[in-house]
Amino acid sequence: MQKFDFFVDNRKFKNTINDIVTAFKMKDFTYNLIEKVYQENALKRTKQILNNTPKKINLDLTDITLKGKKIVFNVINGIYGPGTFASAGLAIALMMRGHDTLVLTCGKALSMCTAGITIYSAKNPCDNCVDYSKKFYTMLGIPHKTYFDYVTRDDLFNIGYFISNKNKDKPYEIRDIDDEYKGVNIKQLATNSAERYFEGKMEKENYDEIYYKELANAIISVDVAERMYEEEKPDILISSQNYFSAWGGIAEYCRNQGVRIIDYCKGYDNNTIGFDINQINKDRFNEYYNKYRSKQSLSTEETSELNDLFNLRMLGAYGDTKLYKFETKDIKKDLDYEKTYCMFTNIPYDAGLHETVREFKDIYEWVSYTIELFKKRPKDKLLIKIHPIESVVRAQNTISDYIKQNIDLTDNIEVIPSNTDISPYSLFPIIDVGILYSGTLGLELSLKKIPVVLVGASHYSDKGFTFDVYSREQYKQLLSKDIKLTDKQAELAKVYAYYYFIKSYIPVNFFYRNNFLDVGWNIKSFSQLAPGKDKHLDVVCDYIVNGGVYQKWK
Numbered sequence: 001m002q003k004f005d006f007f008v009d010n011r012k013f014k015n016t017i018n019d020i021v022t023a024f025k026m027k028d029f030t031y032n033l034i035e036k037v038y039q040e041n042a043l044k045r046t047k048q049i050l051n052n053t054p055k056k057i058n059l060d061l062t063d064i065t066l067k068g069k070k071i072v073f074n075v076i077n078g079i080y081g082p083g084t085f086a087s088a089g090l091a092i093a094l095m096m097r098g099h100d101t102l103v104l105t106c107g108k109a110l111s112m113c114t115a116g117i118t119i120y121s122a123k124n125p126c127d128n129c130v131d132y133s134k135k136f137y138t139m140l141g142i143p144h145k146t147y148f149d150y151v152t153r154d155d156l157f158n159i160g161y162f163i164s165n166k167n168k169d170k171p172y173e174i175r176d177i178d179d180e181y182k183g184v185n186i187k188q189l190a191t192n193s194a195e196r197y198f199e200g201k202m203e204k205e206n207y208d209e210i211y212y213k214e215l216a217n218a219i220i221s222v223d224v225a226e227r228m229y230e231e232e233k234p235d236i237l238i239s240s241q242n243y244f245s246a247w248g249g250i251a252e253y254c255r256n257q258g259v260r261i262i263d264y265c266k267g268y269d270n271n272t273i274g275f276d277i278n279q280i281n282k283d284r285f286n287e288y289y290n291k292y293r294s295k296q297s298l299s300t301e302e303t304s305e306l307n308d309l310f311n312l313r314m315l316g317a318y319g320d321t322k323l324y325k326f327e328t329k330d331i332k333k334d335l336d337y338e339k340t341y342c343m344f345t346n347i348p349y350d351a352g353l354h355e356t357v358r359e360f361k362d363i364y365e366w367v368s369y370t371i372e373l374f375k376k377r378p379k380d381k382l383l384i385k386i387h388p389i390e391s392v393v394r395a396q397n398t399i400s401d402y403i404k405q406n407i408d409l410t411d412n413i414e415v416i417p418s419n420t421d422i423s424p425y426s427l428f429p430i431i432d433v434g435i436l437y438s439g440t441l442g443l444e445l446s447l448k449k450i451p452v453v454l455v456g457a458s459h460y461s462d463k464g465f466t467f468d469v470y471s472r473e474q475y476k477q478l479l480s481k482d483i484k485l486t487d488k489q490a491e492l493a494k495v496y497a498y499y500y501f502i503k504s505y506i507p508v509n510f511f512y513r514n515n516f517l518d519v520g521w522n523i524k525s526f527s528q529l530a531p532g533k534d535k536h537l538d539v540v541c542d543y544i545v546n547g548g549v550y551q552k553w554k
Contacts, residue, residue, distance in 0.1 A: 038517055039080040039132045045521055046139055052525040068099035069235040069545055072228070074250050076114050078105040078133020082266060082519050083240075085511040086273060089521075090238070091142045093510075093529040093541050100143075102232060105133045106246070107146025109156065110220055112213035114246045150227040151220060159219050164212065172212040182226060184252040186218035189245040193217070195349035196244065214245045221249025229257055236544065238262045262544060267505030268319030270513045271522075274505045275543060275550065278459045284549055285463060288499055292552045297491050298498055306498050310447060314425040331422070333430035337381035337412065341479070342427055343370055343435040344385045344442075345399045358456055359472055364402055366437055366455055369472070371403075373479060375410050382413045385427060390418035433483065442466060443500065446493035451483045460500065465493040503551035507536050 071094055073087045091101040106114070108126050130146075137144035163174055179187045193214035194207060228234075228250075237259050242251040255261050264275050276284075289295060298306065312318035333340060348363050360366040367384070374382040390398045403415060416422060424441055434445040438458040445452050446465050454466040455475065461468050467483055469475045485493070510529055512522045523529070531538060536553060543550035 034517070035080055035128055039128060042080055042520060043132075043135055043139065046136065049521055049523060049526060050139065053527055054525070068094075068097065070100045070102070070232060071236045071238065071544065072232060072234040073101065073103045074237060074239040074247060075103055075133075076106050076110075076246055077129050078103075078136065079129045080132060080517075080519070082511070082513045084133065084136060085513075085519060085521065086264070086508070087238075088137065088140055088142060089508070089510040089529060090540070090544070092140065092526055093537055094544065095142070096530050097541055097545070099545065102143045102145060102234075103137050104224075104228070104250075105129070105144070105146050107148045109147035109151060109224070110246055111156070111216040112210070114217075114241075114244075147220065147224045150224045150231070155223060156216075156220065159216055159223075163215055163219065172208040174212065174215065181219055182222050182253060183256045184218070184222050184249055186215060186222065186245070186249065189218045189243070189248040189252075190215040192243045192248075193245040199349065218245035218249045221246050222253050225250040225253035229254060229259070234259055236260045236262060238264060238544065240264055260547070266513070268501070269505065269507075271508055271511075272505035273508050273540070275540075277500075277504055281459075282462055284551075285496060285499060288503075288549045288551050289495060292549065293495065298494050302498055302502075303494070305502060306447075306494060309501055310444065310497075313444070314423065316423065331426050331430050334381055338379045339432045340381040340383065340430055341374070341433045341435055342383040342385055342431040343367070344424060344439060345387050346437050346439055347387050347389050348399060348402075358470055359475065360437075360455060363399065363437055367399060367403065368407065369475075370435065371407055371409070371413060373476065374413055378410065378412050380412065383416055383427065383431065384413070385416045385422075385424055386418040388418050388420075388424075433479070435479075443493065443497055446485065446490065447497055449485045449490045451485050453478050453483075460496055463492065463496055465489040465496070499551055503553065506540060506550065506553055508540070509534055509536065 071091075073091060075083055075087045078084055087103055091103060094101050107130055113126060113129075134144065163177060164172070179185050190211055194211040197210050197214070198207065234254065237251060237254045239247050239251050239261065240263055242248045242261070242263055251261050251263075262275055263277070263279070264273060265277055266272070267274050309318060313321045315321075345367065346363055360369065371382070371384075374380060384399075384403070386398070386400050390400060398418070400415065400418060403409070409415070416427075425444070428445065428448050428450060431450060434442060434450055434452045436442040436445075436452060436454055436456075436458075438454070438456040438461075442452045442454055442458065443460045446460075452466045453469060453475070454461050455469045458466075460466065465485060467478050469478065510523050511520060513519045528534065529537060531541075539550050539553040542548070
């Protein structure tokens with residue numbers, strides 16, 4: 001039986017570097033001081049661009065008659081970073097097209113800062129954030145409010161009493177309250193946020209404190225949403241990371257009132273942005289494929305573009321794969337087995353997974369069930385490739401830990417650890433079937449005509465090129481069959497991959513982002529954001545206002 005342990009762990013040096021970075025970020029004073037310098041430079045640059053902007057397109061709302069839609073950006077933390085530039089640029093562009101915009105930031109109302117989304121993030125940037133965001137948006141003439149425009153300090157105090165027993169010995173003990181608050185599942189949002197914060201680390205005492213604060217954040221955001229909705233009556237809310245308490249409370253409350261929610265995110269390339277990327281929505285792709293492509297396969301040029309991108313991902317040189325420092329290995333297939341299956345696991349604390357549930361309640365149940373199936377199939381090989389992020393963040397309570405502590409493996413089942421330089425792509429030549437709960441790798445397997453058994457819902461499920469699971473019996477049958485992708489299915493996978501990787505992340509030219517500190521405006525005048533000046537920005541604004549399929553851009 002081939003072993004993969006000999007590829008493990010030349011990552012000590014990499015982890016040492018991570019420790020240095022982490023230590024730097026945790027030095028709040030130093031981090032905030034450096035950020036302050038960049039903030040001042042950003043404000044100076046913004047003022048210069050305003051001076052270059054013709055007065056006839058001045059952004060002062062008193063000079064503009066707005067008849068369009070009300071669009072709210074829930075930015076939350078207005079620290080110097082790509083989020084502030086993206087929201088400001090889009091808000092200005094939408095105002096120039098006759099729409100009424102509003103940017104929302106926390107203003108120190110939340111019990112826990114969203115900039116500290118994980119235990120390794122810099123903490124307490126509030127002073128920089130509150131002061132900078134007010135100056136930044138005010139200078140630009142963009143309407144800006146904080147959560148304190150909708151809640152008071154007394155409200156926050158009362159929220160504390162609502163969720164806590166106020167036991168001196170157990171200060172973070174939670175009352176027996178309902179999962180839902182004003183129609184929003186606050187407990188799910190708080191759980192998502194707390195688990196994300198610890199990146200799998202679940203020390204009871206510390207976890208209770210973070211969960212308490214995230215639960216408070218969820219309630220605060222719902223209360224803000226309720227009052228903001230009554231006052232502003234938004235048509236559209238633009239947000240991100242809506243699985244988490246501060247964002248999700250507002251997004252879910254507004255969604256329940258009929259407000260259109262747009263989830264935006266940064267793209268794989270530094271200067272691209274995507275909208276509603278991971279929504280489980282087949283209608284948008286079907287419209288793109290049927291209406292805008294007329295069901296045509298990729299052209300030679302498109303195929304080359306997709307292949308170049310995939311090759312970079314295989315080398316660990318594109319997007320999220322850069323994080324893992326993959327190396328290409330020549331892995332030999334174990335010929336002692338009839339077929340080789342590979343299960344690619346997710347990270348258990350991935351907040352989006354609760355929306356992908358079909359037959360199995362969570363990743364752990366799926367892993368256990370699959371292993372038990374293959375224990376009874378000694379002629380087939382099961383590889384279990386642990387997600388590389390488990391070692392990058394050195395998380396606890398991982399899938400690796402779960403298997404070691406709970407399951408005895410047979411000879412035909414082998415775990416490939418997370419702390420290995422083996423790329424998942426190196427396994428492609430030796431596997432006959434890929435098994436996934438969800439995850440982009442399933443799409444990439446399909447590109448190589450490797451059949452994928454997909455257990456959870458995903459943005460690429462039910463598109464015609466994966467074998468989607470809706471019951472355990474069906475799962476068992478699929479793993480027993482000789483499933484293969486047809487040429488037509490493989491071609492459809494290529495079209496969807498092009499749609500997802502290339503067309504769903506649209507270039508934005510008005511700001512640049514090289515790293516977390518090196519961001520800024522990429523324009524000389526805000527007149528460059530006016531209609532007709534930037535074809536990509538025109539597409540983005542049209543999608544925000546009217547919906548549809550923005551992936552039609554050329």
